[in-house]
Amino acid sequence: MNLTNLVIGILLLIGALIMLLSSVGLLRFGDVFLRMHASTKASTLGIGFIMVGVALYFGDALLTIKLIALAVIYFFTAPIGAQVLASAAHIARVPMVKETWIDELNER
Amino acid sequence: MTTILMLVQLVLLLSLVLVTVRLLRGPSLVDRAVASDQLALRVVALIVVHSMESDQPFLIDLVIVTAIVGFLSLAVIGIYIERIVRSKKQDELGDVL
Numbered sequence: 001m002n003l004t005n006l007v008i009g010i011l012l013l014i015g016a017l018i019m020l021l022s023s024v025g026l027l028r029f030g031d032v033f034l035r036m037h038a039s040t041k042a043s044t045l046g047i048g049f050i051m052v053g054v055a056l057y058f059g060d061a062l063l064t065i066k067l068i069a070l071a072v073i074y075f076f077t078a079p080i081g082a083q084v085l086a087s088a089a090h091i092a093r094v095p096m097v098k099e100t101w102i103d104e105l106n107e108r
Numbered sequence: 109m110t111t112i113l114m115l116v117q118l119v120l121l122l123s124l125v126l127v128t129v130r131l132l133r134g135p136s137l138v139d140r141a142v143a144s145d146q147l148a149l150r151v152v153a154l155i156v157v158h159s160m161e162s163d164q165p166f167l168i169d170l171v172i173v174t175a176i177v178g179f180l181s182l183a184v185i186g187i188y189i190e191r192i193v194r195s196k197k198q199d200e201l202g203d204v205l
Contacts, residue, residue: 009112012157016119019150023123026130026146032138035130039146050153054160066168070175074149077179081145084186089138092193 008053015049018042031097032089040082044074113161117154124150141185148178 025038048071055067090105127150131143152171159167 005109009109009116012116013112013119015153016116016123019153020119020123020126023126023130023146023150026143027126032136032142035139036142039142043146043149047149047153050156054156057160058165060165063165063168066172070168070172073172073175073179077175081179081182081186082142084183084190085138085141088186088189088193089136091190092136092138094136094138 004056008057011049011053011056015046015053018046018049022046031100032094033086033096036082036086040078044078047071047074113157116157117161120150120154120157124154137185137189141182145178145182148174152178 019042022039022042025042026035029035029038051067051071055064058064096103124147127143127146131140131147134140134143152174155167155171155174159165159171
């Protein structure tokens with residue numbers, strides 16, 4: 001096992017573990033908004049790590065451009081989708097956890 | 109290298125199972141939409157790792173299509189819920205909200 005393979009393996013493992021953490025958050029948190037907070041950001045970071053690892057493995061210019069395009073797609077669309085869904089959930093009055101002490105969108 | 113790849117796939121599979129539990133259990137429609145988007149993202153990660161394992165780089169093209177379709181479905185579900193609630197026709201959705 002040479003050094004490149006070791007780096008690739010570590011990157012893939014970090015990405016997969018971050019994804020596992022985010023899905024534990026998706027399962028355990030008590031509220032739609034908290035679940036979105038846990039899942040959206042962390043899994044985007046995890047898939048970024050996995051893309052970097054795979055791009056290092058193939059080492060091909062065209063494939064690296066494709067993987068960068070994929071990462072850019074995720075880094076741009078995940079916040080937009082989460083924003084749309086969170087505003088839909090707030091309009092539909094999905095219940096929040098009882099520890100919620102501020103709701104700025106509701107005061108306007 | 110094979111061992112690490114197997115470990116990575118195992119961890120991704122475990123997180124897939126956790127997301128599926130939330131997808132089946134989620135109290136509201138928005139929970140299920142978030143969980144299905146996360147499911148698509150983990151499937152994308154599994155396909156990317158598999159394309160590296162079996163040395164088939166053309167699978168990456170397939171993954172780009174999956175990413176775009178997943179985002180569009182998420183946005184459409186959000187806009188649908190918002191429009192239904194604004195037009196006071198919540199009976200159409202039943203008690204899923």
